[in-house]
Amino acid sequence: MHAAPHTELADRVSNELLPFVSHPAQYIGGEVNQLAGPGDWERADVRVVVAFPDTYKIGMSHLGCQVLYWLCNHTSGVCAERVYAPWIDAERVMRARRLPLFTWDTRQPAGSADLFAVSLQYEMAFTNVLTLLDLAGIPLRAAERTDAHPLVIAGGPQADNPEPMAEFLDLVVIGDGEHAMAGILDAYREYKAAGVTRREMIPLLARRFPWLYAPGLYAPHYDDRGHYAGLAPLASGLPSQIARCQTPDFESCPVPTRPLVPWTQVVHDRIAIEIMRGCPQVCRFCHAGYTKRPLKYRSVERILEIAEAAYRATGIDELGLLSLSTADYPLLPQLAAALNERFAPRMVNLSFPSLRVDKMLQHIPWMASSVRKGGITMAVEAARDDMRRAIRKKVTDGRLLDGVREVYRAGWNRVKLYFMAGFPAERDDDIYAIWELSNAVSLERQAVGKPPADVTASVGWLVPKPFTPMQWMAQPTVAYFKDVQQKLRQLSHARGGRVTVDAAGGYGAAAALGEEDHLFGDPRHSRGRWAGRKSRVRIQMHDPERSILEGVFARGDRRLAPVIETAWRRGARFDGWEETFNYATWLDAFAEHGVDPAYYAHRERAIDERLPWDHIGLHMPQRFLERGYRDIFAQVGMALPVVGA
Helix, strand or coil: CCCCCCCHHHHHHHHHHHHHCCCHHHHCCCCECCCCCCCHHHHCCEEEEEEECCCHHHHCCCHHHHHHHHHHHCCCCEEEEEEECCCHHHHHHHHHHCCCCECCCCCCEHHHCCEEEEECCCHHHHHHHHHHHHHCCCCCCHHHCCCCCCEEEEECHHHHCCHHHHHHCCEEECECHHHHHHHHHHHHHHHHHCCCCHHHHHHHHHHHCCCEECHHHEEEEECCCCCEEEEEECCCCCCCCECCECCCCHHHCCCCCCCCECCCCCCCCCEEEECEECCCCCCCCCHHHHHCCCCEECCHHHHHHHHHHHHHHHCCCEEEEECCCHHHCCCHHHHHHHHHHHHHHHCCEEECCCECHHHHHHHHHHHHHHECCCEEEEEEECCCHHHHHHCCCCCCHHHHHHHHHHHHHCCCCEEEEEEEECCCCCCHHHHHHHHHHHHHHHHHHHHHCCCCCEEEEEEEECCCCCCCHHHHCCCCCHHHHHHHHHHHHHHHHHCCCEEEEECCCCCCCCCCCCCCHHHHCCHHHHCCCCCCCCCCEEEEEECCHHHHHHHHHHCCCHHHHHHHHHHHHCCCCCCCCCCCCCHHHHHHHHHHCCCCHHHHHCCCCCCCCCCCCCCECCCCCHHHHHHHHHHHHHHCCCCCCCCCC
């Protein structure tokens, strides 16, 4: 842990900001295992800001940013410091006091960096990126920056379609960030030493690295209908297709074995270890399943080595085994046994993301002795077998109930199920089945001689993503999702369950239906002595407007940049947060620029239509995605939608 810096800016932060904001500990820096110390910034050949466009408690839980921070600070001649998005009250104070965005480590002006590396994790954080740039004194538009400003480099999952943010970014990394950053640091140091200007450096970098996209060196074209028609390079030697960066050796790529220890409570207070990258399941709605290929694993020995070093450096009492599908790690029982043998005597628990139901039975024996009891989470996604086949979710109702029965037998008493609504070819029966299946999961605990379990069914709204078979579909409207809410609310109330909708003035259970219960599903799901009593099922939803906006930006193009900037200038901040999201601000911004959000969200695309992300490389042919989209409808016996209908 480094001593607090004593510079004019550092003193101003202490005296003019911290006493006037909520939760000031999130802004003080100097955490255990901080790598940058006094003088490092001034001595460095290359100075990097690692920027996360959300709060400290979110950003400190993000493994990718810790990896980049670690990598940069373990590269000779490089100093990296962190910034997070200041909350609304802190931004207000900073603007009133004319305090620039400062780095958390030694309170340097963030705008004095050479490279400003920002992570695009979520479309609803786009306005926070603009806040970070503006507070740092960096012009929002890349075209307006000079040699006095850092290069703004973006990466992360939403960089796979960077077009809505393209005018704000100098460079975009496509693919694995740790391998890309190592190359960029070497090249930047070389060009900086040679006196290369910003205007010269951007094309040099874009030509040197096939996975590095320079949006300002390409111009989009649109046809006479206003549809995107392609992207043309504005200089020679630039690729028409941007490749995807691949980490060549996942086993030994950089890992923070002395991770930062936050001062305050964060979203995931645990040692995070990525055990596998990619997913063998390739569910048809999952962007990461298609883009994080090929599959890569870490060895049990390497994971143990990382866990031991990180525990000794932090003392944190939970190990999180992270991947898109942890249950598919081929040596998961052996890994869990080895970790449990080493860490259980130290009272360190294991945690992992939601389980694949079809793998649950084989994992229950070791989970019973290795994982803390309480709640268990399963991603079911769709509530009927045929819809799960359509989206390639390999689980049946029977396997799910077999699995949860063993979960209950092993001592768990609470279950959380994740569902989505809005799939192509979705029917009313798919919606009603969410409650019915959740109730069946609750009642299954009776099979082991215990009362029904508490089950939370979390229902999210589908957002079609690029590079998935659903990239062509029309996202359902707000009205459709509101109708889904109403159906589930009425059914749950009629059956004695509970519904919550996360929003200001959210709902409790609504008025009862007049229909008979048998209209809502298989009577076997209401069996047993608890039938007719208050259900132990709670349906959890959120209002759909944010998901619609997310859908607009997920498949958007450069014509959305003015909308983003206007919404930001009108106060849009932290759009992923219920308490700060204002849909009306966004609708006003769309209207001001004559942009119809329905064009991006609710329009069915033709299979042969050019898409704004077509210039970004994928590891599988487009026809594979097309076959997947057609098969969704075939599985439920429906025809493809008519484009333009």
